[in-house]
Amino acid sequence: MKPFSAISACIRMVCFTAVATTLSVVARADSLDSLAKFLSSTRSMRADFTQTVTTPSKDSRPAKIKISNGSFSFIRPMVFRFDYAKPFLQNIVADGKHLWLYDADMNQVTQRNQAQALGSTPAALIASATDLATLQKEFDLQAEANAEGLQWISAEPKSQEGSLQKIRIGMRVQGEQVMLSQLEILDAFGTRSLIKFERTDINPKSLTLAQFSFVPPKGADLIKP
Numbered sequence: 001m002k003p004f005s006a007i008s009a010c011i012r013m014v015c016f017t018a019v020a021t022t023l024s025v026v027a028r029a030d031s032l033d034s035l036a037k038f039l040s041s042t043r044s045m046r047a048d049f050t051q052t053v054t055t056p057s058k059d060s061r062p063a064k065i066k067i068s069n070g071s072f073s074f075i076r077p078m079v080f081r082f083d084y085a086k087p088f089l090q091n092i093v094a095d096g097k098h099l100w101l102y103d104a105d106m107n108q109v110t111q112r113n114q115a116q117a118l119g120s121t122p123a124a125l126i127a128s129a130t131d132l133a134t135l136q137k138e139f140d141l142q143a144e145a146n147a148e149g150l151q152w153i154s155a156e157p158k159s160q161e162g163s164l165q166k167i168r169i170g171m172r173v174q175g176e177q178v179m180l181s182q183l184e185i186l187d188a189f190g191t192r193s194l195i196k197f198e199r200t201d202i203n204p205k206s207l208t209l210a211q212f213s214f215v216p217p218k219g220a221d222l223i224k225p
Contacts, residue, residue: 031143031151034171036132038178044207045180046073047200049082056190072197074127078114079212082123093214094123100214109216110223122167122185125155144168150181163187177202 049072055064068087074080078096089104099117101110118128129135138159144152150170157164170182179200185193201207216222 030173031146031153031171032132032141034151034173034178035135035141035153035169038171038180039129039131039135041178042076042180042202044073044075044203045200046071046204046207047180047197048072049198050196052194054192054194073207073211075207075209075212077128077130079209080123080127081212091214092123093212094118094127095212095214096209098214100216102214102216102220104217106221107217107219108221108223110225111216112225122164122183125167125169126180126183139167148182163189 048069050067050069053066053068055066057063068084070082070084070086072080072082078094080094082090082092084090084092091100091102093100093102094114097114099112099114101112102108125135125139129138132141135141135155139155139157142154142156144154146152148170150172153169153171155167155169164185165188166186168182168184169180170184172179172181179202180197182197183193183195185195187193
């Protein structure tokens with residue numbers, strides 16, 4: 001290669017690297033801004049979800065994949081619910097005071113204190129915090145590069161007491177609206193849970209606090225650990 005050609009190639013490479021780095025920085029700044037906007041503007045939400053849980057291979061046994069679906073809703077800052085429809089009927093309901101877990105197949109209800117049970121959990125991250133400052137009390141936030149048409153944030157819990165290791169939040173930006181699109185959850189045992197949200201309704205007027213009350217079904221075993 002001629003000296004001039006080599007120099008020209010180097011200049012092009014430096015320029016490309018500079019542009020790529022600038023775009024990456026801009027994208028990461030945008031993702032933090034988008035998360036802040038999502039927290040401040042989305043007071044409530046309703047959506048359908050599909051959850052794929054992948055358990056890592058162990059002792060020569062292949063990885064296991066479990067897929068479930070249902071609906072999710074919340075009203076900040078105190079209440080939310082996951083209603084699993086398939087493959088088994090299950091409900092996880094936070095009513096502002098208690099966290100209820102109902103397994104229809106086992107006819108069993110577990111009741112916990114909500115404040116103690118949530119802490120650094122994905123539900124606390126998306127349904128309870130109202131701004132970045134509140135979120136940063138529980139999580140270390142790191143902006144990531146855009147991927148899959150989404151803006152991404154990683155969140156690692158500051159407390160090491162639980163099994164949660166890392167959460168990735170994927171947000172879809174449409175004009176002035178920021179929508180929660182995906183949650184990727186990794187625990188300390190290597191289990192990966194990917195939740196994809198669809199048919200999302202932001203701040204629906206029909207969503208009321210009464211829809212987050214839970215009464216244990218008659219005859220169900222009630223456990224209070």
